[in-house]
Amino acid sequence: MQKAEETYIEESALFLESIGVPRMAGRILAWLLICEPPEQTMPDLTRHLQASKSSISTMTRMLVQFGMVERVSLTGERKDFYRISPEFWSRSLETAQRKFDGFLRMSQAGLALIECGAENPAELDNRGQRLQEMYEVYNFLAASFPQLVDEWRRHQPRASATSQD
């Protein structure tokens, strides 16, 4: 493992950690993006990332569960191989979408709550302002973002013909 690779992997892992991905999972992801060949066995991963079989096993399982990584088996090969899921980054747009929806729901829950407990319209209006701002932002976003994603798909000539197995 070269110095530059290590730097790239560690920096990427730190960035990913800052957005909630465990450090080791981040390292695996970063490595799977640059390795050759793209399919790596678990022993490959333990060797390149200098980590124990167990962390690799646990973290690959997590990455597979979250859809970032997929497991492929090649005929005539005993080992399992792991690789970045094709189209993962495109699909991550939908992940962002879900987060926006979460904020939207939170604002709606808050608005529903104060509508129930409000004594009079004036108070409701006053209390609702903060939530209203939040609601408007995420309502706009939840509505416009899919459009952006559509635009991406059209703008992108890449067919989703990804060779499987």
Added chain:
Amino acid sequence: MQKAEETYIEESALFLESIGVPRMAGRILAWLLICEPPEQTMPDLTRHLQASKSSISTMTRMLVQFGMVERVSLTGERKDFYRISPEFWSRSLETAQRKFDGFLRMSQAGLALIECGAENPAELDNRGQRLQEMYEVYNFLAASFPQLVDEWRRHQPRASATSQD
């Protein structure tokens, strides 16, 4: 504190925790969105959220630092007041933007790395495919999202005239 409020606060706190905000900070944020009046003192917060002064003190400081909450002092009042930062949710669009930029930079770092180490163009092309997909997604997003934000600002008649103090 009513039952429905508690439910709203705990659910919101759990959602926020899932995206990296500490539980207690999430509770404060959720409460500051629905409370009346919008400005709350630290004793108010400890009372409503049934938490110790110290957690409230620590977490409000963090929320202030991250710009989600601001501290206001009212003349003739000894206590400090805390409230949701006006325009916070609009500004959170820029936070999303920064995250997209982070992914873009990560893909660029990866591409730079394999360009250096590539033996021949064919291998480079093969190795680069995964990173290329990532790069294209986030390059598109980093370029288009600001436009979306602009659209939001135009679409939104709300002047940033938020009554201060």
Added chain:
DNA sequence: TATCAAGTTCAGTGATTTCCGAACAAACTG
């Protein structure tokens, strides 16, 4: 059968996080 590699799971360790209570400091009030 014995043997070896691949992979999972479990118990445990060390580091970190989240929260609290208590001690403390700072500022006002009588």
Added chain:
DNA sequence: CAGTTTGTTCGGAAATCACTGAACTTGATA
């Protein structure tokens, strides 16, 4: 001045997390 309220900070308890080594399962091969 003493007493009260406000807020911060420190030490520590409890929980969680990231990672490891070791025991175990599975399946292929000789």
